[in-house]
Amino acid sequence: MLCFYLSMVDTENDRDKLITIYNKYHRDMLKIANSITKDSELAQDAVQEAFIRVINNLQKINICDNRKTKSFLFIIVKNCALTIINQNNREKSVDFQEEEAKYAQYMTSDHSVNQFKIHELTSFIQTMPNDYADCLVLKHVMGYSSKEIAVLLGTSESTVSRRLTSATNMLGEFLERRVPNERRTVVPQLTGSIK
Amino acid sequence: MKEEQLSPNLLEALSNYADESADILLAEAEKYEFEPDASHTEKMQSLVFKENVPLKKTHYKWFRNNAYKKVAVIIIAFVLASTCTVMSVEALRSAVFDFIMSRFTEYTEIYTDAQEYPDTIETVIVPSYIPEGYQQVDDESDYLTTFTDIVYYNPNLPDDRAYLHYSQMAIDSGASINTKGTEFKDITIGDLDGLIAYPEQGYIALYWSDGVYSYYLSAHLELDELLKIAESLEGI
Numbered sequence: 001m002l003c004f005y006l007s008m009v010d011t012e013n014d015r016d017k018l019i020t021i022y023n024k025y026h027r028d029m030l031k032i033a034n035s036i037t038k039d040s041e042l043a044q045d046a047v048q049e050a051f052i053r054v055i056n057n058l059q060k061i062n063i064c065d066n067r068k069t070k071s072f073l074f075i076i077v078k079n080c081a082l083t084i085i086n087q088n089n090r091e092k093s094v095d096f097q098e099e100e101a102k103y104a105q106y107m108t109s110d111h112s113v114n115q116f117k118i119h120e121l122t123s124f125i126q127t128m129p130n131d132y133a134d135c136l137v138l139k140h141v142m143g144y145s146s147k148e149i150a151v152l153l154g155t156s157e158s159t160v161s162r163r164l165t166s167a168t169n170m171l172g173e174f175l176e177r178r179v180p181n182e183r184r185t186v187v188p189q190l191t192g193s194i195k
Numbered sequence: 196m197k198e199e200q201l202s203p204n205l206l207e208a209l210s211n212y213a214d215e216s217a218d219i220l221l222a223e224a225e226k227y228e229f230e231p232d233a234s235h236t237e238k239m240q241s242l243v244f245k246e247n248v249p250l251k252k253t254h255y256k257w258f259r260n261n262a263y264k265k266v267a268v269i270i271i272a273f274v275l276a277s278t279c280t281v282m283s284v285e286a287l288r289s290a291v292f293d294f295i296m297s298r299f300t301e302y303t304e305i306y307t308d309a310q311e312y313p314d315t316i317e318t319v320i321v322p323s324y325i326p327e328g329y330q331q332v333d334d335e336s337d338y339l340t341t342f343t344d345i346v347y348y349n350p351n352l353p354d355d356r357a358y359l360h361y362s363q364m365a366i367d368s369g370a371s372i373n374t375k376g377t378e379f380k381d382i383t384i385g386d387l388d389g390l391i392a393y394p395e396q397g398y399i400a401l402y403w404s405d406g407v408y409s410y411y412l413s414a415h416l417e418l419d420e421l422l423k424i425a426e427s428l429e430g431i
Contacts, residue, residue, distance in 0.1 A: 018243055019243060022239065022243040023342065024342050024344060026239060028221055028224070030229060030231055031221070031224035031225060031227065031229055032220050032221060032223075032224040034224065034227050034229040035220075035223050035224035035226065035227050038227075040229060040231070040232070043229065044231055044232065044235040047235075047239070048235070048238060048239065048242070051239065051242055051243070052242070055242075064332075064346055064358060066344060066346065067214050067217075068210075068213075070217050071213035071214060071216070071217045074216070074217040074220050074221070075213070075216075075217075078220060116204060117204075118204055118207050118208050118211065119208075119211075121204060121205055121208030122208040122211040122212050122215070125208055125209060125212040126212055126215070126216075130216075133209075133212055133216075136209055137209050137210075137212065137213045140201050140205075140206060140209055141206065141209050141210050141213055171205075
């Protein structure tokens, strides 16, 4: 299995990237995995698994973009650690009802989302379930497809799609709730003396 | 929904979330002491360096047994000459470093093995001189505790020649580079011994240590200019 993955690191550039990632982030990834699993053996397994997943995606990593690389690696190792600790404690999977994507229009550039300050949006995203927000980041910030995200996070494509839909709807509901409020407070100010 | 349609505000908010989450994760992780097992290190090195050998422990033996092979790695070890545990910084600075260069395959491991020295970066040291035209585009000095990394970019140069990388490393942290087709020479940086590498990609890389930290600098620049940067390091 290892040989299979190694055979995918077939360019000098990818090899350089992998070595740089190892040198710079391996220790931090271990710390993160350990803080999640509270078990050194499981942490080490998580990091090893994370590196294997990273190797599959070296072409997309821009090693010069430290912050994006760091975020990407930490998302992957966090999910590997969570997957490992859940493996022995996995609840019977719930048959989720397919959720309709009602709010996709709220994410687009020509809608009211641009009325919101970035820190407001960031604060709301921080309140979302981590796996939802991670999927959004991997898709929109890092440019991975649902299929690629599924491989990176060790889950199914349908789960990723469901998380993306749910995340989009959560954001949409947040924006929709906020927009009328904004208008209610803005209108009297604009109309001056009108009561 | 297509990616290009995403609101710029939302995209920036997602990026901010990703950055902040990473920082929070690491800050939380720093609360726990953790050292990996030797077996993990060996597995990871096998994975990353493609050679099924624990480089740090057995590379000399491995080299002796495999030197005839075409596949060759260059391993450079910065070995701190002194084993004294109570030395002043001044004494450390003047300590002689033995640069052991062994040609193996395509990769190089650079590390020091001096456990008594800071294993995290306590004083961030950065170049006070950077050539005109370069702008700092990324700085990880504030978060990486064993390895700082600053990237400078010169928009007037083609992308493959535009980057200048500077790193400060805790002395016992390893660093590895691709050294296929690389030539190495000894060099003096200020009053410190170092190594200069000329990889086939055309840039120049410097490695040196002051006995407290190790440093790395690389760019597509003339050697004189690179040395000027290296000699301008100052603590902040």
